[in-house]
Amino acid sequence: MGDKKKEEVDFVVVGGGTAGAVVAARLSERPDFNVVLLEAGGCEPAFAQVPSFYISDGDVRRLLDWDFKLEPQAEACLGHEDGVCHWPRGKVLGGTSTINGMMYMRGNRWDYDRWEAEGLAGWGWRHVLPYFKKSEDNAELGQKHVDDEYHSRGGYLTVQRFPDQPPLAWDILAGAAELGFRTNVDLNGRNQTGFTVAQANVRDGRRLSLSRAFLHPARDRPNLRVITNAMVVRVSMDGDRARGVVFHRDGALHKLRVRREVVLAAGAIQTPHLLLLSGVGPRRHLEDVGVRVVADCPGVGGNLQNHISFSVDFAVESITPGSNRLDMPAFEQFLSNGTGAMASTGLSQLTGFVHSRFSDGVASGLPDLQVFFEGCIANCSITGLPGEPSHQGGPMPFRMIPVVLRPKSRGEVRLRSRDPTAPPKLTANYLQDRYDVDLLIDGVRFVQRLANTSALRQHGVALVMPETPGGCSELEPDSDAYWECLIRHRTNPENHQCGSARMGPDGDPGAVLDARLQVRGVRGLRVADAAAIPHVVSANLNAAVVMVAERAADFIKQDYPAWGLDRRRPTGSPTGRGRGSLLDSLLSLARSTGDSR
Numbered sequence: 232m233g234d235k236k237k238e239e240v241d242f243v244v245v246g247g248g249t250a251g252a253v254v255a256a257r258l259s260e261r262p263d264f265n266v267v268l269l270e271a272g273g274c275e276p277a278f279a280q281v282p283s284f285y286i287s288d289g290d291v292r293r294l295l296d297w298d299f300k301l302e303p304q305a306e307a308c309l310g311h312e313d314g315v316c317h318w319p320r321g322k323v324l325g326g327t328s329t330i331n332g333m334m335y336m337r338g339n340r341w342d343y344d345r346w347e348a349e350g351l352a353g354w355g356w357r358h359v360l361p362y363f364k365k366s367e368d369n370a371e372l373g374q375k376h377v378d379d380e381y382h383s384r385g386g387y388l389t390v391q392r393f394p395d396q397p398p399l400a401w402d403i404l405a406g407a408a409e410l411g412f413r414t415n416v417d418l419n420g421r422n423q424t425g426f427t428v429a430q431a432n433v434r435d436g437r438r439l440s441l442s443r444a445f446l447h448p449a450r451d452r453p454n455l456r457v458i459t460n461a462m463v464v465r466v467s468m469d470g471d472r473a474r475g476v477v478f479h480r481d482g483a484l485h486k487l488r489v490r491r492e493v494v495l496a497a498g499a500i501q502t503p504h505l506l507l508l509s510g511v512g513p514r515r516h517l518e519d520v521g522v523r524v525v526a527d528c529p530g531v532g533g534n535l536q537n538h539i540s541f542s543v544d545f546a547v548e549s550i551t552p553g554s555n556r557l558d559m560p561a562f563e564q565f566l567s568n569g570t571g572a573m574a575s576t577g578l579s580q581l582t583g584f585v586h587s588r589f590s591d592g593v594a595s596g597l598p599d600l601q602v603f604f605e606g607c608i609a610n611c612s613i614t615g616l617p618g619e620p621s622h623q624g625g626p627m628p629f630r631m632i633p634v635v636l637r638p639k640s641r642g643e644v645r646l647r648s649r650d651p652t653a654p655p656k657l658t659a660n661y662l663q664d665r666y667d668v669d670l671l672i673d674g675v676r677f678v679q680r681l682a683n684t685s686a687l688r689q690h691g692v693a694l695v696m697p698e699t700p701g702g703c704s705e706l707e708p709d710s711d712a713y714w715e716c717l718i719r720h721r722t723n724p725e726n727h728q729c730g731s732a733r734m735g736p737d738g739d740p741g742a743v744l745d746a747r748l749q750v751r752g753v754r755g756l757r758v759a760d761a762a763a764i765p766h767v768v769s770a771n772l773n774a775a776v777v778m779v780a781e782r783a784a785d786f787i788k789q790d791y792p793a794w795g796l797d798r799r800r801p802t803g804s805p806t807g808r809g810r811g812s813l814l815d816s817l818l819s820l821a822r823s824t825g826d827s828r
């Protein structure tokens with residue numbers, strides 16, 4: 232960071248995760264842009280590329296994990312240590328895409344059409360589909376499980392199936408077919424209902440984090456600098472204009488000024504956290520913690536959403552524990568050609584979308600439950616389950632996990648204090664809405680039906696009744712009340728947090744961003760990550776975040792066209808004014824030459 236002049240750049244992107252990698256790479260495609268990406272974590276270690284290690288939720292993943300803790304709550308997470316649920320988030324280049332399950336899912340067209348119907352012009356399914364396609368390099372076009380109309384080749388992000396599936400995955404699909412579901416189909420295509428081995432962000436059998444996908448090809452560009460271990464502590468403001476960032480690195484504070492914009496891509500927890508620390512948020516809250524108010528923006532940190540799920544334990548008699556064990560042959564196979572059990576997430580690559588009795592029915596095309604699976608994964612566990620259960624013999628355990636796709640509970644991100652190193656105060660309010668509980672109970676009933684199909688019964692698949700914590704043991708086993716009690720004790724937050732600095736139309740008091748992702752009431756500040764998403768989509772979130780980031784980069788490129796003229800204009804605009812159309816550029820030229828005709 233040499234002399235003062237050198238410290239000024241066009242754009243600073245805060246956070247090198249899913250969104251930040253995309254935005255920095257796309258902006259630096261423009262040689263006239265000078266871009267710095269600041270990431271709090273370090274570089275991506277080689278082991279993160281091994282697909283079967285992803286769920287080693289113990290020590291391996293924690294090295295790269297912010298590991299946020301939620302506030303205890305009265306109605307959920309009751310059986311967790313101290314009543315506290317955890318949210319893993321990647322603290323590494325690639326962010327959460329470096330520790331996630333890699334599943335490539337986009338959600339339902341209805342999700343995006345709802346955004347548009349609520350006033351977000353330009354965010355309907357027909358508008359966002361080209362952006363999903365833009366980033367995609369689908370290696371399996373033309374195959375049965377890929378509907379070509381919805382996919383494309385040539386983007387930075389390889390999308391394909393893992394090269395290895397445990398046999399039980401195909402048995403589960405056979406069970407789903409017995410229940411009348413379409414199987415082995417594209418659930419990102421025309422129809423979302425059904426079960427399939429999902430495509431994933433994987434290349435040559437290795438995880439393709441967004442950093443590897445987008446930043447690696449851009450690393451030799453002279454106009455892009457990526458600085459790791461750089462923890463941004465606030466956006467520096469000059470009145471209502473974002474002027475740069477202050478970050479912590481190597482034991483010292485540094486300042487970086489921007490000529491154009493600061494782009495926040497620190498994720499659904501830390502983007503609102505940074506906004507609050509920078510004085511953008513609900514006035515009352517900021518005053519309570521002693522932060523000077525720059526913009527009274529009531530929506531910052533609110534509307535925090537996440538999927539909620541519950542793991543139901545099963546065991547399969549015909550598979551012996553240890554059959555998916557990480558052994559030398561598996562290791563050699565992975566190293567030599569990127570195949571085998573290590574190039575796979577076991578049953579986690581399987582998913583399905585179903586309609587509960589609360590949904591509008593199959594004809595609606597809008598499933599309300601997703602089903603995840605867990606087990607048969609080659610890592611250091613004998614059983615292939617995370618956390619290495621003590622189980623050493625007998626039938627092999629695995630899990631089926633119903634997920635509420637559009638939960639009603641909303642949480643929030645708040646400051647504990649104005650100390651930027653203090654973790655934010657996170658409230659999830661899980662299971663406060665009856666709908667979320669009822670849907671999960673219905674999901675438990677669904678997976679019981681799935682386990683009871685002849686395709687699975689023939690392998691000796693059976694429900695394992697869990698140990699009953701708290702007062703659950705007094706309830707009649709397998710009754711709805713019994714499952715509700717377990718759901719409240721063994722609450723399983725998913726990992727799709729979003730909405731905490733959401734977009735919204737003019738006049739919407741909770742809207743933090745306009746439809747071009749600019750922070751309302753502040754100039755030169757945009758959000759490009761999961762925080763911007765107004766409603767959690769009906770599937771895993773990563774692909775939707777990539778799409779949002781692609782759009783953010785395009786908005787910025789449009790706002791600063793490469794005419795060489797706009798450098799003279801004041802940068803950024805709170806409501807999309809000065810959008811950088813050809814007309815704007817010509818007017819700007821006319822003004823600068825004194826010709827106002």
Ligand SMILES: Cc1cc2nc3c(=O)[nH]c(=O)nc-3n(C[C@H](O)[C@H](O)[C@H](O)COP(=O)(O)OP(=O)(O)OC[C@H]3O[C@@H](n4cnc5c(N)ncnc54)[C@H](O)[C@@H]3O)c2cc1C
Binds near residue numbers: 332505
């Ligand atoms: C265990 C797990 C499994 C998942 N599985 C899937 C899956 O299979 N499929 C799917 O679609 N989605 C999955 N997800 C969700 C998906 O990965 C996330 O929704 C997505 O990565 C979020 O992207 P983001 O850019 O918003 O945030 P992130 O990717 O989390 O990026 C934020 C980045 O900002 C950095 N940062 C934060 N604060 C600062 C600061 N102050 N200064 C500098 N840098 C900062 C962070 O270190 C991080 O690198 C999973 C998530 C988890 C945790």
